[in-house]
Amino acid sequence: MIYLDYAAATPVSKKVVQAMLPYFGENFYNPSAAYGPARQVRADYQEAKHRLAQLIGARPAEIVITPGATESINLALFGVKTPVRGDSAVITTSVEHPAVLECARAIGATILPVDEQGRLNLDDLRKNITDDTQLISVGYANNELGTVQNLKEIAEICRLERFRRAERSLGVPLVLHTDASQAAGYLDVNVARLGVDMMTLNSGKCYGPKGVGLLYVRSGTVLEPIIRGGGQEMGLRSGTENVAGVIGFALALEIAEKKRKSEVKRLEILRDNLEKYITTNGAIINSRAKHRLPNIINFSVDGLDAERVVFGLDQRGIQVATGSACAANKGARSHVLTAVGLTPSQADGSLRISLGRGTTTAQIEKFKPILKEVIENEQKFS
Amino acid sequence: MSKNSVKKVYVGMSGGVDSSLSAALLVEAGYDVMGVYMKNWSRDLPGMQCPWAEDLADAKRVAVQLGIPFRVFDFEREYKHLVVDYMIAEYARGRTPNPDIMCNQEVKFGLFLRAALAEGADFIATGHYARTGTGNSGAPVSNAVDFDVEKSFSAFFESPRVPLMAFEKGNQKDFSTKSKHPTTSDDGVSSPTYLLRAKDTNKDQTYFLYRVTAAALARTIFPIGGLTKPEVRAEAKRRGLATAGRRDSQGICFVGNVGIRGFLGQYVEAVAGDIVERETRRVVGRHDGAIFYTFGQRHNLGVGGGLPYYVVGKDMEKNEVYVSTDLNNREFWRAELRLSDRHWINDPPVAGRRYQVRLRHRAPLVDCEFDGETIKLAAPERAVAAGQSAVIYDGEVVLGGGVVLNS
Numbered sequence: 001m002i003y004l005d006y007a008a009a010t011p012v013s014k015k016v017v018q019a020m021l022p023y024f025g026e027n028f029y030n031p032s033a034a035y036g037p038a039r040q041v042r043a044d045y046q047e048a049k050h051r052l053a054q055l056i057g058a059r060p061a062e063i064v065i066t067p068g069a070t071e072s073i074n075l076a077l078f079g080v081k082t083p084v085r086g087d088s089a090v091i092t093t094s095v096e097h098p099a100v101l102e103c104a105r106a107i108g109a110t111i112l113p114v115d116e117q118g119r120l121n122l123d124d125l126r127k128n129i130t131d132d133t134q135l136i137s138v139g140y141a142n143n144e145l146g147t148v149q150n151l152k153e154i155a156e157i158c159r160l161e162r163f164r165r166a167e168r169s170l171g172v173p174l175v176l177h178t179d180a181s182q183a184a185g186y187l188d189v190n191v192a193r194l195g196v197d198m199m200t201l202n203s204g205k206c207y208g209p210k211g212v213g214l215l216y217v218r219s220g221t222v223l224e225p226i227i228r229g230g231g232q233e234m235g236l237r238s239g240t241e242n243v244a245g246v247i248g249f250a251l252a253l254e255i256a257e258k259k260r261k262s263e264v265k266r267l268e269i270l271r272d273n274l275e276k277y278i279t280t281n282g283a284i285i286n287s288r289a290k291h292r293l294p295n296i297i298n299f300s301v302d303g304l305d306a307e308r309v310v311f312g313l314d315q316r317g318i319q320v321a322t323g324s325a326c327a328a329n330k331g332a333r334s335h336v337l338t339a340v341g342l343t344p345s346q347a348d349g350s351l352r353i354s355l356g357r358g359t360t361t362a363q364i365e366k367f368k369p370i371l372k373e374v375i376e377n378e379q380k381f382s
Numbered sequence: 383m384s385k386n387s388v389k390k391v392y393v394g395m396s397g398g399v400d401s402s403l404s405a406a407l408l409v410e411a412g413y414d415v416m417g418v419y420m421k422n423w424s425r426d427l428p429g430m431q432c433p434w435a436e437d438l439a440d441a442k443r444v445a446v447q448l449g450i451p452f453r454v455f456d457f458e459r460e461y462k463h464l465v466v467d468y469m470i471a472e473y474a475r476g477r478t479p480n481p482d483i484m485c486n487q488e489v490k491f492g493l494f495l496r497a498a499l500a501e502g503a504d505f506i507a508t509g510h511y512a513r514t515g516t517g518n519s520g521a522p523v524s525n526a527v528d529f530d531v532e533k534s535f536s537a538f539f540e541s542p543r544v545p546l547m548a549f550e551k552g553n554q555k556d557f558s559t560k561s562k563h564p565t566t567s568d569d570g571v572s573s574p575t576y577l578l579r580a581k582d583t584n585k586d587q588t589y590f591l592y593r594v595t596a597a598a599l600a601r602t603i604f605p606i607g608g609l610t611k612p613e614v615r616a617e618a619k620r621r622g623l624a625t626a627g628r629r630d631s632q633g634i635c636f637v638g639n640v641g642i643r644g645f646l647g648q649y650v651e652a653v654a655g656d657i658v659e660r661e662t663r664r665v666v667g668r669h670d671g672a673i674f675y676t677f678g679q680r681h682n683l684g685v686g687g688g689l690p691y692y693v694v695g696k697d698m699e700k701n702e703v704y705v706s707t708d709l710n711n712r713e714f715w716r717a718e719l720r721l722s723d724r725h726w727i728n729d730p731p732v733a734g735r736r737y738q739v740r741l742r743h744r745a746p747l748v749d750c751e752f753d754g755e756t757i758k759l760a761a762p763e764r765a766v767a768a769g770q771s772a773v774i775y776d777g778e779v780v781l782g783g784g785v786v787l788n789s
Contacts, residue, residue, distance in 0.1 A: 311442065381450075
């Protein structure tokens with residue numbers, strides 16, 4: 001079996017599973033309870049949050065644990081007080097994950113186009129910020145193309161806009177959120193260096209358990225909860241804490257950060273090797289941004305039915321994706337590939353191969369001829 | 383088979399195990415096979431997500447596994463018009479229609495067949511539990527009867543296929559003008575095609591197929607009609623088909639878990655009214671729309687205490703539902719059933735001869751005679767709701783049937 005869909009899900013590392021297990025068993029207590037064993041669980045939970053905060057350069061009080069990236073994003077977008085609901089309340093890009101796009105559309109948003117590499121044009125962003133703009137949400141790294149946005153520059157634009165508003169005594173706050181789900185383990189996710197006000201991370205994409213995520217909320221950012229109840233997570237996300245999940249998430253992110261530099265180097269070599277093979281066989285590489293993730297290859301064979309290739313590879317024990325998993329499930333064409341200017345037949349003929357910790361040179365070498373054979377075979381039916 | 387005699391078959395693939403194995407058997411028998419997913423319905427209902435995308439993916443997965451081309455035929459508009467609207471209209475008239483029968487008549491053996499032939503197919507195939515046979519009237523010879531799993535399929539397909547002579551009036555133009563291939567057989571002899579019961583008497587789906595025309599049947603292959611369901615599962619598993627372990631779908635696909643009540647509620651405005659005990663004319667409860675009540679139904683009357691009530695009739699104009707606790711009530715039992723919208727696949731039944739009738743899918747066959755309009759049962763049977771179908775059999779052969787009228 002050769003798994004090449006790490007952008008969809010990552011296996012939970014053994015160490016992480018081990019660290020979580022006690023919290024399903026002897027340490028099952030509700031961290032809000034008053035007795036000793038529960039207090040210990042609470043301390044462990046706080047310690048894990050502390051570590052998460054440290055890993056992204058934040059303070060523990062700035063971390064809101066959520067049941068995953070989708071809810072982090074919902075909290076970020078709906079939680080920001082937006083008294084003005086109009087097309088300029090939120091600005092985002094056309095290549096965001098559906099979680100961002102659906103929320104943005106529900107609130108009312110300006111959705112900015114991207115260039116053919118999937119990058120946001122910063123002048124475009126500057127021009128579209130109005131006095132009513134309260135939230136800018138730009139994904140750090142795209143899940144289909146791996147394109148990395150210039151978050152530092154975007155943060156600088158937001159900083160200057162805040163100055164401008166302060167000088168004119170405009171009371172409207174401006175918050176920058178980034179969905180960094182795909183970035184953890186590959187890019188610098190230090191919020192202080194990035195200059196973002198809110199950041200979404202997803203444990204399930206960095207070798208931690210699924211169903212856990214976080215939203216970093218810079219202190220001073222006014223946020224309203226969207227889920228109410230017992231007041232956990234500083235009132236921003238009620239519900240009994242997912243202790244095991246957070247313990248696992250913290251350790252997973254710590255390992256990912258530790259391995260980051262060497263993994264990036266290792267995967268870049270494997271990626272370039274595979275990409276060269278794909279190019280020489282006549283496919284077009286879509287993931288060709290200058291700044292991009294080291295683990296994602298997205299390519300098109302015009303006129304190919306990529307879904308057939310996915311099924312064909314699956315029968316040979318190899319897992320890859322067409323476009324993004326969410327788009328494939330609904331049978332709809334990838335909005336990301338459309339946004340970067342691919343024709344329908346190029347988009348339908350596109351595959352995403354994403355490498356990860358388990359990917360080896362031997363796997364890539366084994367994969368190459370099989371990929372070629374399956375594509376050639378399925379082209380007959382396309 | 384030599385190259386130019388390879389016949390082209392369009393097989394309807396639903397993503398289920400029956401149609402998956404059907405496609406596999408056709409490939410193994412040497413046909414030039416095209417897999418087709420008919421997209422008939424994709425609307426989500428409250429609390430239920432329509433699984434069409436998963437079904438489509440499963441069908442396509444199997445097509446890739448078999449190495450055959452695969453297409454989607456989008457019949458959604460036509461299906462809504464021909465099947466769903468019909469169903470809603472029938473319910474609104476106080477009847478209990480059978481949308482599966484309509485779907486077969488209009489969509490699978492209508493639209494799909496015509497589209498396939500128009501593209502040059504020689505046959506269509508579906509995963510129905512049914513068989514076809516040829517021969518002269520009264521003594522059909524089944525093509526699928528002796529299907530043997532071990533001996534494989536070829537014997538079935540090598541038997542001469544039926545020429546397409548017996549066109550129904552409405553279909554003739556579509557078939558003959560759009561089909562690229564000649565529709566007469568090599569020997570030019572015409573013998574009618576019969577619809578025959580499946581080998582698996584428990585799964586037999588001919589009740590749903592009685593409105594298909596002989597002309598359509600002459601162009602149809604039922605690859606699994608000679609297999610039982612356990613055999614189908616075993617054969618699918620043996621081939622490692624991706625859908626081998628899939629659960630069977632239940633009921634009308636688009637109504638699904640919502641149930642007919644939830645579905646109709648989306649389309650029809652129901653008005654509350656009285657539930658009246660038939661014998662006493664006493665109001666025993668209230669209903670939330672007569673449309674939701676079906677003859678013979680026991681549950682959900684909202685009538686408490688005592689013996690259970692059964693629906694024995696309704697008056698759509700008065701908006702009243704009639705119930706009874708007496709299972710011996712003569713309204714429950716019928717010795718005669720008048721049929722409208724009669725359809726005979728070949729010759730109609732002969733008056734005075736003994737046949738068998740099926741009043742519900744999977745119901746036992748019951749002895750009867752038919753005088754051209756009315757079925758006379760050998761013994762009274764639990765009656766069926768108006769709008770349901772009665773299908774007449776002559777042994778293995780499905781003659782046709784009609785829609786049951788109110789007494």
